[in-house]
Amino acid sequence: MQTVCVLLILLPCQVWPVIVDSSILVQGVVGESVSLKADLPQDFEIREIIWKHLTSKEEIVAMSFKGSVETLYRSRFLERIRLLSNFSLEISQLELGDSGTFKALLVGTEGQLLMRTLQLTVYEKVSKPTIRVFISGTDLHHFSGSRCEVFLTCTTQNGSDVSYIWQRKDGVLGNETYSFLDGGKVLRIQLEPSDSQAAFSCTATNPVSQELTAVIPWSNCKGKTDNKVTACEYKYLLFIILPLLILFFSAAITGIIYFMKCSGKKPLKGSENGTEEDGNASSLV
Known part of the structure; x- marks a missing residue:
């Protein structure tokens, strides 16, 4: 004014x-x-x-x-x-x-x-988003090969006022098996064997730019599960082998001690016998 x-x-x-x-x-x-x-x-x-x-x-x-x-x-x-x-x-x-x-x-x-x-x-223009795949902890231990629950996270290094749009390339996301978390950054999805080749994309967008990244999560799901099963197998093997190794070493050590004791007594008896024999020989002379 x-x-x-x-x-x-x-x-x-x-x-x-x-x-x-x-x-x-x-x-x-x-x-x-x-x-x-x-x-x-x-x-x-x-x-x-x-x-x-x-x-x-x-x-x-x-x-x-x-x-x-x-x-x-x-x-x-x-x-x-x-x-x-x-x-x-x-x-x-x-x-x-x-x-x-x-x-x-x-x-x-x-x-x-x-x-x-x-x-x-x-x-600020958005950068190309990064998608990470996380497997549900339940599915990691009990993967039946018929269903896998995964969480897809979408993040960008640069960008202001960013919104996230998830899409399935061969269809539309359904309310029954999909849900969104953390303001759309996370997609929770139940995968079936028929989804083994299904690709999911995340588009990071704001009023001046947009960038897209896509993944096929089923392969990650099965791969992560296989790795977990292998780790469990090694753990079970250790539970079996470790006690056996302990028993083996205990038996070996006991045997060595017994052998040392036995070998130590024989020379002692021999020397005593030798002394007696020498005494007898002397008396005969």
Whole structure:
């Protein structure tokens, strides 16, 4: 309002109504440029324009006064903004923090006032999503080959305001065997043998981009189960072999001790007999 009053001082004393348009939605992409159009009415000859960015306060980002363009205000857009010949505001190297409300106050050569309001939302493009397959703990231990419950998770490294869309390439997801968790990031599904070649895709999307990844989860399901069964078999083998090894070593050690004791007694008896024989021989002499 202060800006309007200052401009009115520079205008003739005649009071002109301020024409305010409804807010216009504009989308931008991180790292790219966007143009906020002034959209001048037909036969509207502009004399001055002020572009402002509304945060906690009104911040002037660019203006043109009597043909002189000024964009050197100390705002977050410093050195990233340019006022075009049609009085539109161009912002380059967009950042997520650039989102917000912009207002353009235009003054005509006859003193008319026109106010434009634009709502800018900056998005980061989504990266290609990654799908990970997790097998239900019950199925890991009791895989019958007829059914497998899996959880598919879909994540992206980059992207703002991302939504996730799951699809089955050879049909439509049914409510009976499918459910969505964590805001659509996780798909819970019951697979049958007939689903062995079924591919499921996750599309990560936002208003400015989308990326897709697909997997065939049945192979992961069976492969994970087989690995688990093999591990269990090794565990059972250890339970059987380990006690046998302990018994074997115990018997071997007992045998060695017994042998050592037995071998130690024989020389002792021999030496005693030898002494007695020597004594007898001496007596005979």
